[in-house]
Amino acid sequence: MMPVIPAMTAADQLAALPTPALLLDERRMLANISRLRERAASLSVRLRPHLKTAKSVDVARRLLTGATGPATVSTLREAEVFFQAGVRDTLYAVGIAPQKLPRVAALRAAGCDLTVILDTIEQADALVEGSRAAGAPFPALIEIDCDGYRGGLAPDDAALLRIGGRLQEGAELRGVMTHAGGSYGAVCDEARTAFAERERHAVVLAASRLREAGLPCPIVSVGSTPTAFAARNLDGVTELRAGVYVFFDLVMAGIGVCAVDDVALSVLTTVIGHQHAHGRILVDAGWMAMSRDRGTASQAVDQGYGLVRDADGRVIPDLLLASTNQEHGLITVRPGSGATLPDLPVGTRLRILPNHACATASQFAAYDVLPAAARAPLVRWSRFGGW
Amino acid sequence: MMPVIPAMTAADQLAALPTPALLLDERRMLANISRLRERAASLSVRLRPHLKTAKSVDVARRLLTGATGPATVSTLREAEVFFQAGVRDTLYAVGIAPQKLPRVAALRAAGCDLTVILDTIEQADALVEGSRAAGAPFPALIEIDCDGYRGGLAPDDAALLRIGGRLQEGAELRGVMTHAGGSYGAVCDEARTAFAERERHAVVLAASRLREAGLPCPIVSVGSTPTAFAARNLDGVTELRAGVYVFFDLVMAGIGVCAVDDVALSVLTTVIGHQHAHGRILVDAGWMAMSRDRGTASQAVDQGYGLVRDADGRVIPDLLLASTNQEHGLITVRPGSGATLPDLPVGTRLRILPNHACATASQFAAYDVLPAAARAPLVRWSRFGGW
Numbered sequence: 001m002m003p004v005i006p007a008m009t010a011a012d013q014l015a016a017l018p019t020p021a022l023l024l025d026e027r028r029m030l031a032n033i034s035r036l037r038e039r040a041a042s043l044s045v046r047l048r049p050h051l052k053t054a055k056s057v058d059v060a061r062r063l064l065t066g067a068t069g070p071a072t073v074s075t076l077r078e079a080e081v082f083f084q085a086g087v088r089d090t091l092y093a094v095g096i097a098p099q100k101l102p103r104v105a106a107l108r109a110a111g112c113d114l115t116v117i118l119d120t121i122e123q124a125d126a127l128v129e130g131s132r133a134a135g136a137p138f139p140a141l142i143e144i145d146c147d148g149y150r151g152g153l154a155p156d157d158a159a160l161l162r163i164g165g166r167l168q169e170g171a172e173l174r175g176v177m178t179h180a181g182g183s184y185g186a187v188c189d190e191a192r193t194a195f196a197e198r199e200r201h202a203v204v205l206a207a208s209r210l211r212e213a214g215l216p217c218p219i220v221s222v223g224s225t226p227t228a229f230a231a232r233n234l235d236g237v238t239e240l241r242a243g244v245y246v247f248f249d250l251v252m253a254g255i256g257v258c259a260v261d262d263v264a265l266s267v268l269t270t271v272i273g274h275q276h277a278h279g280r281i282l283v284d285a286g287w288m289a290m291s292r293d294r295g296t297a298s299q300a301v302d303q304g305y306g307l308v309r310d311a312d313g314r315v316i317p318d319l320l321l322a323s324t325n326q327e328h329g330l331i332t333v334r335p336g337s338g339a340t341l342p343d344l345p346v347g348t349r350l351r352i353l354p355n356h357a358c359a360t361a362s363q364f365a366a367y368d369v370l371p372a373a374a375r376a377p378l379v380r381w382s383r384f385g386g387w
Numbered sequence: 388m389m390p391v392i393p394a395m396t397a398a399d400q401l402a403a404l405p406t407p408a409l410l411l412d413e414r415r416m417l418a419n420i421s422r423l424r425e426r427a428a429s430l431s432v433r434l435r436p437h438l439k440t441a442k443s444v445d446v447a448r449r450l451l452t453g454a455t456g457p458a459t460v461s462t463l464r465e466a467e468v469f470f471q472a473g474v475r476d477t478l479y480a481v482g483i484a485p486q487k488l489p490r491v492a493a494l495r496a497a498g499c500d501l502t503v504i505l506d507t508i509e510q511a512d513a514l515v516e517g518s519r520a521a522g523a524p525f526p527a528l529i530e531i532d533c534d535g536y537r538g539g540l541a542p543d544d545a546a547l548l549r550i551g552g553r554l555q556e557g558a559e560l561r562g563v564m565t566h567a568g569g570s571y572g573a574v575c576d577e578a579r580t581a582f583a584e585r586e587r588h589a590v591v592l593a594a595s596r597l598r599e600a601g602l603p604c605p606i607v608s609v610g611s612t613p614t615a616f617a618a619r620n621l622d623g624v625t626e627l628r629a630g631v632y633v634f635f636d637l638v639m640a641g642i643g644v645c646a647v648d649d650v651a652l653s654v655l656t657t658v659i660g661h662q663h664a665h666g667r668i669l670v671d672a673g674w675m676a677m678s679r680d681r682g683t684a685s686q687a688v689d690q691g692y693g694l695v696r697d698a699d700g701r702v703i704p705d706l707l708l709a710s711t712n713q714e715h716g717l718i719t720v721r722p723g724s725g726a727t728l729p730d731l732p733v734g735t736r737l738r739i740l741p742n743h744a745c746a747t748a749s750q751f752a753a754y755d756v757l758p759a760a761a762r763a764p765l766v767r768w769s770r771f772g773g774w
Contacts, residue, residue, distance in 0.1 A: 019484065020774060052713055074675075074714040094714045095659035097406070097671055098734045119660050122733040150715055151660050151669050181712065272482035273506050273538050282538050284484055288461075288772075292679035292746055325568065326439055326745055327461040327481045328537055346509040347485045358713055359679055362750075365773055385675075386752055387407060 010370060013378040014268070014311065015349065020289035021268040022364035023351060024059075024381070025313070027372040028264035029246060033063055036228055036245050043234045048072050048091060048221070050243030053358045056367060057085040058381035063246050072223075072241045075387045076103045083112040091115045091221070093177065093241065095143060095151055098126035105134040115174055115219075119143040119153050124163045128170040139172040141219060142210075146202035147195065149181035155206040164215040175219030176206045179241070183226040187255045187300070192230030199227055204236035226257050247357040250307060254299040265361060266309065266351035268368070269329065271344050279341055280322070281331040285352055287324040291359035303355060305329065311349035316342060321352050397757060400765040401655070401698065402736065407676035408655040409751035410738060411446075411768070412700070414759040415651035416633060420450055423615055423632050430621045435459050435478060435608070437630030440745045443754060444472040445768035450633050459610075459628045462774045463490045470499040477501045478608070480564070480628065482530060482538055485513035492521040502561055502606075506530040506540050511550045515557040526559040528606060529597075533589035534582065536568035542593040551602040562606030563593045566628070570613040574642045574687070579617030586614055591623035613644050634744040637694060641686040652748060653696065653738035655755070656716065658731050666728055667709070668718040672739055674711040678746035690742060692716065698736035703729060708739050 014023075040047035049063045052074035060082060064071055069089030073079045079090050080103075088111060096104070096116040107114045118124060118140055131137045142163055145152030153160050167173040183195035199222040207217040222234065223241030234240065247265040248258040269285035287305070296303040308319035308331055318339035322332040329352070333339040344350070354360035361367075367381040401410075427434035436450045439461035447469060451458055456476030460466045466477050467490075475498060483491070483503040494501045505511060505527055518524045529550055532539030540547050554560040570582035586609040594604040609621065610628030621627065634652040635645040656672035674692070683690040695706035695718055705726035709719040716739070720726040731737070741747035748754075754768040 018490075018774060019486070094671065095669060097657040097659050099657060100405070103405075120733055123660075126734075145662070148665060150712060150717065151662065154664075270484040270486060272484050273510075275532070275538065277541075278535060282482060284481065287680075287746065288749060289774075292681070292743075293674075294679070294681075325537060330537065346507055347513075356679075359674065362675060363772075385750075387405060387676075 010376065010378045017268060017368055019268050019270040019349070020285040021368050022361060022366065023266045023268050024247070024367040024369045025264045026369050028262060029059070030062065030372055032245050032248055032262060032264060036242060037065065039229060040240050043231060043240065045234050045237055046070060046239040048239050048241045049246070050074070050093070050241050051078055051082060053243040053246055053361065054383070055361070055385065056381050056383040057082065059246065059367070060085065060087065070239070072243070076100060077384070077386050079107055079112065079114055081384055083107060083110070088112050091117070091141070091177070091241070093117055093179070095119060096123055096127070096140070098123065098130070101126060101130040101138065104138060105130065108136065108138070109134070115139045115141060117141045117143045117177060118163070119151055121159065121163055121166060124166040124171070127167060131170045137170060137172040139174045140167055141175050141177040141221060142173070142206070144176050144178040144202045144206045146178045146198045147180050147182040150179070152178060155202045155209070160206055160209060161213045161215070164210050164213065168215060173210070173216055175217045175221065176203045176210070177219070177221035178203050180224050180227050183224050184251065184255070186226060189230060189256070192226045192257070193232055196227035196231035199223070200231065200234055200237055207236065225252060226255065229257055244357050247361070249357040250303045250353055250355045251295040251299070254296050254301060254303070260307065260353065263353050265357050266313070266353050267306070267360065269350050269352060271346050271348040271350065273346065279332055281341065281344055283321070283329040283331060283350060284327060285321065285329040286327040288326050289363055290321065290324060290329070290352065290354060291356065291363050293354070293356040293359040295355040306352035306354050309351040309353065311351065313351055397763065397765045404655060404755055406655050406657040406736070407672040408755050409748060409753065410653045410655050411634070411754040411756045412651045413756050415649060416446070417449065417759055419632055419635055419649060419651060423629060424452065426616060427627050430618060430627065432621050432624055433457060433626040435626050435628045436633070437461070437480070437628055438465055438469060440630040440633055440748065441770070442748070442772065443768050443770040444469065446633065446754070447472065447474065457626070459630070463487060463494070464771070464773050466494055466499065466501055468771055470494060470497070475499050478528070478564070478628070479503050480566070482506060483510055483514070483527070485510065485517070488513060488517040488525065491525060492517065495523065495525070496521070502526045502528060504528045504530045504564060505550070506538055508546065508550055508553060511553040511558070514554060518558045524557060524559040526561045527554055528562050528564040528608060529560070529593070531563050531565040531589045531593045533565045533585045534567050534569040537566070539565060542589045542596070547593055547596060548600045548602070551597050551600065555602060560597070560603055562604045562608065563590045563597070564606070564608035565590050567611050567614050570611050571638065571642070573613060576617060576643070579613045580619055583614035583618035586610070587618065587621055587624055594623065612639060613642065616644055631744050634748070636744040637690045637740055637742045638682040638686070641683050641688060641690070647694065647740065650740050652744050653700070653740050654693070654747065656737050656739060658733050658735040658737065660733065666719055668728065668731055670708070670716040670718060670737060671714060672708065672716040673714040675713050676750055677708065677711060677716070677739065677741060678743065678750050680741070680743040680746035682742040693739035693741050696738040696740065698738065700738055
């Protein structure tokens with residue numbers, strides 16, 4: 001938490017920031033974190049936040065329920081960086097490639113209790129062989145498919161017991177996990193509740209099959225941000241994973257999981273030109289800053305590359321970042337809104353709310369943080385990428 | 388040019404690379420570089436390559452026609468990094484924000500002949516005032532709009548002479564520039580040739596108006612990769628800018644500017660699972676590796692998130708990276724092709740050709756380079772991002 005320009009007020013500092021910059025509203029972020037933490041407590045499950053959205057030790061410290069975890073990651077680099085920061089209970093929630101086992105072994109040997117996931121007998125074979133080579137068992141969850149969205153075994157797949165049994169021949173079966181990726185398209189509470197129940201039902205069924213076969217299944221893990229807020233009960237589930245809720249974004253607002261006002265992340269940009277004849281304002285936030293994510297394009301309200309706010313975060317009605325080039329953004333009024341393009345002189349600062357927080361954040365090396373405490377200076381939290 | 392794993396062959400090294408990785412085929416890249424260099428020579432214009440695609444000093448050394456430039460950049464960070472590497476003749480080809488002038492002044496004071504662009508009287512005012520403050524004139528090109536695509540003044544806009552005159556009151560008018568961004572949608576040679584002529588006509592007209600008004604206009608600059616290869620003549624133009632041709636990509640192949648076999652960039656990935664029932668193969672290249680760019684979605688042939696090749700770069704017919712999550716890619720056969728999903732065991736290495744080289748490259752911190760020289764080891768060239 002190094003002050004960026006300590007002698008100035010946060011507003012002055014904001015005005016002096018080079019653009020584009022990634023702004024994080026700490027107050028909104030802390031409210032988002034509390035919201036899911038309370039929900040997990042009310043559902044009586046352990047919360048294992050996904051750190052892939054934030055990729056920042058400073059954010060992780062506020063997001064995790066304990067100094068050592070539990071945490072979920074999407075890359076081994078995340079596991080390594082967060083382990084250096086003290087996180088020791090980590091789930092690597094992307095199917096393990098056999099070639100990656102030496103890095104997993106190194107982390108485990110150093111004291112990180114890293115669990116991997118898999119859904120094929122080949123991966124189980126690799127884990128058993130790797131465990132022998134490492135002289136210590138690799139723990140794993142078996143990935144279950146609850147909605148046909150991505151990877152995993154159907155909960156009634158005969159391979160489940162074969163893989164579980166194979167793991168116990170030298171590796172360590174720790175349980176099952178699933179992710180209802182399809183829930184990102186569920187636009188009403190009832191549909192998200194149904195996805196949450198599909199997640200729960202799939203892993204609880206898989207867990208009971210493993211246990212009936214005499215296999216251990218201590219961990220029963222579900223999660224996605226939409227289902228986390230929609231689940232009515234998580235009976236039989238031991239832990240909940242979610243990530244994007246820490247910042248939220250326009251995609252989540254578009255399906256009703258949060259309000260636009262909950263979005264904690266924005267891109268600070270500067271007006272660099274106008275074309276009155278074309279009804280557009282040019283800014284220095286292009287797709288390199290926003291990412292190419294157009295997640296709201298398939299939603300009821302297409303937000304272009306993002307909603308435009310003024311420098312203080314106040315709404316400017318119906319203003320969109322309609323299109324982007326690498327370092328250029330073109331702002332227009334929302335088509336059909338009848339709104340008038342406001343007069344925003346060259347040099348004006350604006351904030352763009354992103355479609356997809358994970359994608360936009362990944363375009364930057366740091367967060368410029370608007371602190372929750374009144375009169376506190378702007379701070380910079382570094383973030384990282386890579387694999 | 389640090390060897391990655393010197394004792395192994397390039398093929399062994401490739402097999403040992405952690406995935407996802409950004410592979411650069413140096414032989415193809417050098418052929419692409421030669422192609423546009425010869426073309427610029429035949430059109431009798433100076434070539435000012437755009438370094439925004441590569442963002443790498445090692446690539447720039449091969450791409451630029453001289454050790455000190457000329458070069459085009461899209462961010463001040465590019466200008467700064469390439470200046471440290473010796474590039475001293477640089478065009479910053481995004482409309483200048485007044486807040487950025489102190490960094491421009493610092494680069495110029497250090498010996499970098501950095502030129503900015505603008506298209507408003509407010510920017511010209513800021514340049515004149517900034518030149519006085521810096522005690523040295525800021526040179527600028529006026530941006531001209533040739534196709535209604537992005538920024539710039541119409542060549543017959545009355546503001547052209549006002550801005551040119553204003554610049555001469557303390558800053559330095561160096562000329563005019565344009566970019567036919569619309570040419571990226573031009574799917575036949577004739578259409579691209581028409582865009583090239585629109586670029587030429589627009590800047591030549593603007594230059595003649597400035598000169599008739601007694602204003603200087605030594606530089607008349609055009610450029611985009613599609614028009615660079617389509618221009619019949621560039622009479623009156625002094626320089627040509629282009630960037631993505633260094634690597635090419637599926638978007639450029641999709642409009643016929645290059646062949647798929649010319650694409651020098653790919654993402655190396657590893658198979659991490661299959662779902663035979665769903666007809667898909669899971670790999671560890673998601674959108675974090677490929678970027679969210681779906682530039683071929685609006686073309687005649689939609690390539691999904693990329694075309695799939697085997698580890699040696701050989702064609703596997705009709706295999707696409709059909710969809711992505713953050714760290715997951717789902718490979719399927721091309722819809723309607725009738726092709727059969729090949730048997731690719733867990734651990735198999737594949738290469739994905741990208742839709743958009745600029746966007747995919749920006750997701751990585753380095754290129755793993757397959758050297759042009761036979762039996763040479765794999766090398767790693769670092770790249771950078773940020774602003």
